[in-house]
Ligand SMILES: Nc1ncnc2c1ncn2[C@@H]1O[C@H](COP(=O)(O)OP(=O)(O)OP(=O)(O)O)[C@@H](O)[C@H]1O
């Protein structure tokens with residue numbers, strides 16, 4: 141083929157483009173001699189482009205799909221091949237015709253291992269998102285034990301004949317306040333108290349650097365209300381027809397009276413403005429503190445028409461913890477099914493389950509969930525080791541539990557605490573072990589010294605020291 145200077149420049153340009161794309165490309169003449177190969181193809185073939193040109197395609201790709209196209213003169217698409225060097229490819233291959241004359245064939249292909257690797261990464265990320273995604277409907281949450289009455293009350297907030305009402309949710313961090321507010325919102329939509337597209341505006345009141353900024357964000361402002369302030373609508377206005385979720389509400393400072401006024405009148409006035417705007421909003425205020433102590437009495441009364449308290453995980457009965465435990469394990473199994481289409485069974489040894497249920501979780505259900513997920517992760521096979529198995533069982537044991545990340549285990553029992561400062565706990569454990577005591581006995585001995593350390597933590601320490 142004779143090339144004009146312009147044609148030559150174009151060839152160079154196309155070669156550069158093909159070298160930089162993510163697909164491998166080969167082209168051969170009617171005899172199977174390589175007339176073109178790009179960088180990726182050379183990389184797969186562990187060769188160089190220069191070395192490949194002019195040689196037989198079979199020297200580099202013994203099972204090349206191109207060979208079939210050379211015979212059939214027909215395109216072959218999405219063909220999967222396993223080459224003799226153990227690599228797998230997915231290939232699209234086409235005949236080359238010019239003015240009706242058959243000149244050869246070319247193929248565009250990708251290594252399946254690379255695609256699989258990418259898919260694995262995507263699936264892994266999708267699964268992580270699924271595992272930490274809060275439940276949005278009551279059917280997805282554990283509504284037994286202490287929580288049952290809270291949910292019953294939550295339904296009344298928006299569902300009672302005289303409602304909807306404002307409410308307060310209190311509870312330590314990670315006990316489910318945001319989840320409960322979302323459930324209330326979705327329930328309100330489901331029963332038609334608010335519209336299908338009603339807003340759910342969440343505002344973390346602790347995020348503002350000063351109360352003036354907080355007030356402008358919540359109520360909006362007109363230009364020049366404060367230095368540099370712009371005309372903008374507030375979150376209260378934006379929540380019109382829906383729910384305004386005021387998280388960390390105990391940090392609301394001197395704009396409590398503005399909030400009270402807005403609630404009482406159903407109207408808001410942007411900071412610096414004279415006119416009022418109607419805003420029909422259901423407020424849910426959440427806090428880790430008792431709002432009775434920090435709110436103006438009138439504001440508290442207005443919001444506390446329904447006050448719900450979510451108990452900490454440690455206050456919840458064991459059966460409830462067990463239900464949450466099963467819930468998170470099931471969620472993990474489901475996420476594996478959804479992401480990998482593998483029927484996944486997770487089983488915990490009795491000891492590991494007991495250890496997880498009796499540990500102390502300062503960050504409550506969120507931490508409980510994370511520790512369960514982490515333990516399963518630690519025991520689970522790698523995705524690439526699953527191969528073609530359609531059903532897998534994983535056993536989670538003590539060695540998979542991240543005891544290091546579990547806080548609050550040491551001195552739980554302050555009442556009976558004796559003088560402990562002269563005891564080096566590690567040395568004491570070691571000494572007791574050398575006397576032949578097991579983890580449970582050692583735990584009992586420590587308890588007598590006023591140190592509350594569960595036996596599983598001791599097992600873990602002994603294991604680390606090679607003394608188990
Ligand atoms: N009863 C329950 N059933 C299932 N999952 C729950 C339950 N309660 C809480 N969770 C889960 O626990 C996690 C923590 O809940 P959430 O974020 O609502 O806590 P929070 O009280 O708002 O915490 P923070 O004070 O840190 O904002 C979420 O993933 C939530 O889905």
Ligand SMILES: [Mg+2]
Pocket residue numbers: 317318319387
């Ligand atoms: Mg929250």
